[in-house]
Amino acid sequence: QKNSCVLPEDLKNFYLMTDGFQMTWSVKTDDTPMPLGSMVINSVSKLCRLGGSSMYTLPSAPTLADLEDDTDEEGNGDKPEKPHFDSRSLIFELDPCNGNGKVCLVYKHAEPVVSPDTEIWFLDRALYWHFLTKTFTAYYRLLITHLGLPQWQYAFTSYGVSPQAKQWFNMYKPITINTSLLSEEADSFVIKLDPNKVFKSKNKTPVLKKKPPSQPPGSQKSHTSMTSAKTSSLAGNSSRK
Secondary structure: OOOOOOOOHHHHHHHHHOOOEEEEEEEEEOOEEEEEEEEEEOOHHHOOEOOOOEOOOOOOOOEHHHHOOOOOOOOOOOOOOOOOOOOOOEEEEEEOHHHOEEEEEEEOOOOOOOOOOOEEEEEEOOOOEEEEEOOHHHHHHHHHHOOOOOOHHHHHOOOOOOHHHHHHHHHHOHHHHOHHHHHHOOOOOOOOOOHHHHOOOOOOOOOOOOOOOOOOHHHHHHHHHHHHHHHHHHHHHHHHO
């Protein structure tokens, strides 16, 4: 009522279920938990409008509308028209992104009457706009899919995520950060496993025991006669004693 606009139906249903959303998760390094992922949807009371107030407390300080770059090309090709910080658009902050930018709910046509059509945009720290999704539901899916990893919104910019954030992506979301590779080679992330080779029964070859070399029959007879002669001589010596 204050801003003479109506929430989109999907966002309205979200706020009817819960007044905002916040979820953080950590990783353990050297047995010490380190906060990593953060997923935030501001509550209704924190849906602050951007662009109307001054950035500084100094008198005659510039507003976001004063700092807007009017040299940006609007709506060329397939690129949607960018939001404006002045009265042409209504912009509300959905996620402060831990200081890395702002995810915003944008009513792009606010004059003469606020249009019910909304989009979700990302405003980086250099005050450049980057389109994310057309609906809140699609953005919410993106948020969950990217696990709230640091700077994940920059994956939808022309300059991408930072090298440090890319390391976390390679660890937890390798397919997301390598979308170009995935589009070029669909099987690049598929584990190619041949069950015929893995579960193939290996026929063990029997180990042949070596037989001692057979002696000729003549040597066996001589050996037997020598043994019997030694036995008879030993018997004769014992009888003499």
